[in-house]
Amino acid sequence: xxxxxxxxxxxxxxxxxxxxxxxxxxxxxxxxxxxxxxxxxxxxxxxxxxxxxxxxxxxxxxxxxxxxxxxxxxxxxxxxxxxxxxxxxxxxxxxxxxxxxxxxxxxxxxxxxxxxxxxxxxxxxxxxxxxxxxxxxxxxxxxxxxxxxxxxxxxxxxxxxxxxxxxxxxxxxxxxxxxxxxxxxxxxxxxxxxxxxxxxxxxxxxxxxxxxxxxxxxxxxxxxxxxxxxxxxxxxxxxxxxxxxxxxxxxxxxxxxxxxxxxxxxxxxxxxxxxxxxxxxxxxxxxxxxxxxxxxxxxxxxxxxxxxxxxxxxxxxxxxxxxxxxxxxxxxxxxxxxxxxxxxxxxxxxxxxxxxxxxxxxxxxxxxxxxxxxxxxxxxxxxxxxxxxxxxxxxxxxxxxxxxxxxxxxxxxxxxxxxxxxxxxxxxxxxxxxxxxxxxxxxxxxxxxxxxxxxxxxxxxxxxxxxxxxxxxxxxxxxxxxxxxxxxxxxxxxxxxxxxxxxxxxxxxxxxxxxxxxxxxxxxxxxxxxxxxxxxxxxxxxxxxxxxxxxxxxxxxxxxxxxxxxxxxxxxxxxxxxxxxxxxxxxxxxxxxxxxxxxxxxxxxxxxxxxxxxxxxxxxxxxxxxxxxxxxxx
Amino acid sequence: xxxxxxxxxxxxxxxxxxxxxxxxxxxxxxxxxxxxxxxxxxxxxxxxxxxxxxxxxxxxxxxxxxxxxxxxxxxxxxxxxxxxxxxxxxxxxxxxxxxxxxxxxxxxxxxxxxxxxxxxxxxxxxxxxxxxxxxxxxxxxxxxxxxxxxxxxxxxxxxxxxxxxxxxxxxxxxxxxxxxxxxxxxxxxxxxxxxxxxxxxxxxxxxxxxxxxxxxxxxxxxxxxxxxxxxxxxxxxxxxxxxxxxxxxxxxxxxxxxxxxxxxxxxxxxxxxxxxxxxxxxxxxxxxxxxxxxxxxxxxxxxxx
Numbered sequence: 008x009x010x011x012x013x014x015x016x017x018x019x020x021x022x023x024x025x026x027x028x029x030x031x032x033x034x035x036x037x038x039x040x041x042x043x044x045x046x047x048x049x050x051x052x053x054x055x056x057x058x059x060x061x062x063x064x065x066x067x068x069x070x071x072x073x074x075x076x077x078x079x080x081x082x083x084x085x086x087x088x089x090x091x092x093x094x095x096x097x098x099x100x101x102x103x104x105x106x107x108x109x110x111x112x113x114x115x116x117x118x119x120x121x122x123x124x125x126x127x128x129x130x131x132x133x134x135x136x137x138x139x140x141x142x143x144x145x146x147x148x149x150x151x152x153x154x155x156x157x158x159x160x161x162x163x164x165x166x167x168x169x170x171x172x173x174x175x176x177x178x179x180x181x182x183x184x185x186x187x188x189x190x191x192x193x194x195x196x197x198x199x200x201x202x203x204x205x206x207x208x209x210x211x212x213x214x215x216x217x218x219x220x221x222x223x224x225x226x227x228x229x230x231x232x233x234x235x236x237x238x239x240x241x242x243x244x245x246x247x248x249x250x251x252x253x254x255x256x257x258x259x260x261x262x263x264x265x266x267x268x269x270x271x272x273x274x275x276x277x278x279x280x281x282x283x284x285x286x287x288x289x290x291x292x293x294x295x296x297x298x299x300x301x302x303x304x305x306x307x308x309x310x311x312x313x314x315x316x317x318x319x320x321x322x323x324x325x326x327x328x329x330x331x332x333x334x335x336x337x338x339x340x341x342x343x344x345x346x347x348x349x350x351x352x353x354x355x356x357x358x359x360x361x362x363x364x365x366x367x368x369x370x371x372x373x374x375x376x377x378x379x380x381x382x383x384x385x386x387x388x389x390x391x392x393x394x395x396x397x398x399x400x401x402x403x404x405x406x407x408x409x410x411x412x413x414x415x416x417x418x419x420x421x422x423x424x425x426x427x428x429x430x431x432x433x434x435x436x437x438x439x440x441x442x443x444x445x446x447x448x449x450x451x452x453x454x455x456x457x458x459x460x461x462x463x464x465x466x467x468x469x470x471x472x473x474x475x476x477x478x479x480x481x482x483x484x485x486x487x488x489x490x491x492x493x494x495x496x497x498x499x500x501x502x503x504x505x506x507x508x509x510x511x512x513x514x515x516x517x518x519x520x521x522x523x524x525x526x527x528x529x530x531x532x533x534x535x536x537x538x539x540x541x542x543x544x545x546x547x548x549x550x551x552x553x554x555x556x557x558x559x560x561x562x563x564x565x566x567x568x569x570x571x572x573x574x575x576x577x578x579x580x581x582x583x584x585x586x587x588x589x590x591x592x593x594x595x596x597x598x599x600x601x602x603x604x605x606x607x608x609x610x611x612x613x614x615x616x617x618x619x620x621x622x623x624x625x626x627x628x629x630x631x632x633x634x635x636x637x638x639x640x641x
Numbered sequence: 642x643x644x645x646x647x648x649x650x651x652x653x654x655x656x657x658x659x660x661x662x663x664x665x666x667x668x669x670x671x672x673x674x675x676x677x678x679x680x681x682x683x684x685x686x687x688x689x690x691x692x693x694x695x696x697x698x699x700x701x702x703x704x705x706x707x708x709x710x711x712x713x714x715x716x717x718x719x720x721x722x723x724x725x726x727x728x729x730x731x732x733x734x735x736x737x738x739x740x741x742x743x744x745x746x747x748x749x750x751x752x753x754x755x756x757x758x759x760x761x762x763x764x765x766x767x768x769x770x771x772x773x774x775x776x777x778x779x780x781x782x783x784x785x786x787x788x789x790x791x792x793x794x795x796x797x798x799x800x801x802x803x804x805x806x807x808x809x810x811x812x813x814x815x816x817x818x819x820x821x822x823x824x825x826x827x828x829x830x831x832x833x834x835x836x837x838x839x840x841x842x843x844x845x846x847x848x849x850x851x852x853x854x855x856x857x858x859x860x861x862x863x864x865x866x867x868x869x870x871x872x873x874x875x876x877x878x879x880x881x882x883x884x885x886x887x888x889x890x891x892x893x894x895x896x897x898x899x900x901x902x903x904x905x906x907x908x909x910x911x912x913x914x915x916x917x918x919x920x921x922x923x924x925x926x927x928x929x930x931x932x933x934x935x936x937x938x939x940x941x942x943x944x945x946x
Contacts (some may be wrong), residue, residue: 017914025844029652098809100788101781103834110652112832115788124809131811241649253665258698266694268662268813297696307650309661309694322669346809360814363669419812428818430808 036139251362283407284335323364336439347431459538473570485625528556671774683778699728798822866900
């Protein structure tokens, strides 16, 4: 024990303890599950209770305790009775303890009414959740409710603490049955990292140390697990840079710094950055701190950056990795957890705070409400306190965001009532809605059919998809030549060319690829309106975006053409030398190497390039178009 | 904290980053923020964090010392040193009403003394200067009733704390919206423990009042604590004579109300060592808590910080 060092060598002890990490966790359960007893135990066993407090505890235990004169640990943390008398809101209490390895902050939420609001609040800052199950009662409705909220809030680590094991004589079959039942449910809601521990809060078994009461249990004691489980902060540092700008630091005309807490990734001087949502690009000049400039800063740190260029950037903007910026949008699908006494009214404007950005938001549609006990979805027109719903949200201007699942600080927001100023909802961004309702559609008098007719053709999109080097462009070029020779009016959208212009600001992350395809699909759509035959030659690796493109076009107008070349063959050809670079680690997010390609399930046309040369493929495609009665003149 | 890039943030790194984040939010959103400065160790840490948060700019808010005129001489010396630091503006407020009535802890007891000098004095100062957000150094580990205190705590126009209208705090998002006349108390070091404070002072080499270190001081024993005869206004009970003992203080306030204890700890590591081996909590030295049965909750509702 390093604790011995306190008395013998305090300097050595301090040196060790400066490097402690911090784990924040939430406990989910009711007093009846032994929750307070468990927390009281952790505080007591980690020696966070002083003699004067202990004396008070002993006298309270004799007066009002439930343990027949023995110390009632629950009294350490139960302020609830007193709170009720004083009419104080019962909500989240934060407790602190530390061991030789870690400091812990426990968010303790009572398990009764108001539970959803309180638990969501406590969960929003937690790395881990301890879900308590009374061994005598097993998996209850409340267990499911707690677990759903844990999953919803994106907590990755779960400890299933099966309490009061002493009351079932430490029966292994009781424990195993609970763990199995829980495991089935947890899998349904997407909880993966679950560690089940049999404990007795009263006796302290398997809390601070392994107990002899259950020799069949071979896992860790609770505290040991809490000391070693990995912390999400490290995971955040792996994502792309996100720095929500809180405050512009401008002491004089020669210094302009941007202050904020890094919400994702890491940053070094020289890094290319992009300000979202404006898109302005610059380079990080310095990471300024009072103790001297830093060579690097990571997610979780509060820093001040200076940039190489004088670009527009203010509170609410996000400084992001240039190659992997967040999306910007003004319409979203979100989950709302309603915390206001007044119910949600669709159409009413609320303030929305996301990072350091404050905008006005309206709920345009409540898609469905989620019953936290059964997970059933029901239709609704309003949302009341402690209810959860999936909604569409419309903002008065675009904001930079990441989905909540990717980055909690970039996708978690609150709604504020504009009259009372109360925080009335917590929200989770899921994705941007493609159609923006504040763009009004112009009524068009000359129809698309009319435009196609004077060209003597029918508009169409030939969407070539396949791996890099599969032969998409080669075949598409041949098809276009044939169509031209038949007097058809065509246009070619080529992946590489579009990236030099229209999509110059996008990188190769999933989000950027999605945006790239969205733009191309929209351009193709405009060109079919002009009556053209549009040849699109893009890797377009994801089914969802090809589906999006398909849905933009008129029925029968979209031809998905799968240029099917196995990766080994494409890599062998490696016309542009890209596979070589990707294999060498010089190219990231390369389709087929470290980014997935989802082959079409039902393409209109499929070409296997190992069985057919480019000329035959082009001929086949054109013949097929004729067969579709595609432009009667062909 | 450290200048070299660290692969992993320590607990103090994270607490520091959180406190800085909170301070910047307030600086950005409040119209006229102020930092309450009580000269104690928690205030020392707060000031240090604020200097880091806004470097290289000067603090974008003044410090406010709500003075009772009964602090230790060493505290006034430290305060005046801080006030002389470039880039720091320090406002001192003394309740003129309490001064006129000659309120002191000997004749009026700690409750009235504290109420008039501190509670009323604070309200006066906030009103006088129109401060709409005030940083305080309270921590959640100090008392059971503080465990559920928000980081942004809202006060009505007459400075009352309404427990029912406190706002949920999610992620790192703080709702600082308020109506005219309302104000916010903000506690950036809510999540720090006493040990965190001491470790941070040690690592960051933050100057603190020498009274925290053991030294020979003239004291008398009262209510289980050692009261220091800090100036000529000290009143002795019949039979009491001050004697020199090696003492230090765990919390500092008005000297007649601050109980010291005998100690050999004259360095920071020794203070931390003594604290870790201690068997009583920090608040025991605060006579204010023993004086009446009223809880912190009640004091808070009345506007005591």
